[in-house]
Amino acid sequence: MGGCIGAILCTRPDQFCGLLKWTANCTTLGYDDANGQLPSTTTSYGPDANNKYVTTYFRRPIVVSNAASISNVVVSVQRDDGVVLYLNGTPIFTNNMPVGPISYLTYASTVIGGVDETTFYSQNVPSAMNGTNVLAAEIHQANSNSSDIIFDLQLTGESLPFNQPPSVSPGPNQSITLPAIATLSGTVADDH
Numbered sequence: 001m002g003g004c005i006g007a008i009l010c011t012r013p014d015q016f017c018g019l020l021k022w023t024a025n026c027t028t029l030g031y032d033d034a035n036g037q038l039p040s041t042t043t044s045y046g047p048d049a050n051n052k053y054v055t056t057y058f059r060r061p062i063v064v065s066n067a068a069s070i071s072n073v074v075v076s077v078q079r080d081d082g083v084v085l086y087l088n089g090t091p092i093f094t095n096n097m098p099v100g101p102i103s104y105l106t107y108a109s110t111v112i113g114g115v116d117e118t119t120f121y122s123q124n125v126p127s128a129m130n131g132t133n134v135l136a137a138e139i140h141q142a143n144s145n146s147s148d149i150i151f152d153l154q155l156t157g158e159s160l161p162f163n164q165p166p167s168v169s170p171g172p173n174q175s176i177t178l179p180a181i182a183t184l185s186g187t188v189a190d191d192h
């Protein structure tokens, strides 16, 4: 896979940013027309246009170094026709696929057409782990002679700024009359 797939945006530890991103609309994968959109990278449907591969597989490593600070991870997927996503081998997102076991010969539930071919479907998903993760996708045709498949994906998350400086508050002003005792209520906070 080429293009700008898989850019990791959190390269600066001092900024609030997306975890990582398969940038939408610049990395479409598949073949033929999807509601007027041609894939950036064309994949093969095999040797027979009237008996296309049922399933096309994609995978990509994602390196994460600050998993504990990442939250609100959302995946958005464009698919024609059906899709299953896996993070480190665990299914995290399914769309337009039948219930039950899914193999390389399983067709998508319905034929996708029109604006639905370019619609992104979003869902919260589990965070990645520290180290190298593998995000994998399988795109399923709806039938053997469908003209097209399309796949694009965006994965975003929120990362709190890493290792912020400590903060100190002296607490509210107080007035006392001696010999009363003043109880101080200042606070100190740090993230590490």
Ligand SMILES: [Ca+2]
Binding pocket: 080, 081, 112, 141, 142, 146, 147, 148, 149
């Ligand atoms: Ca199709």
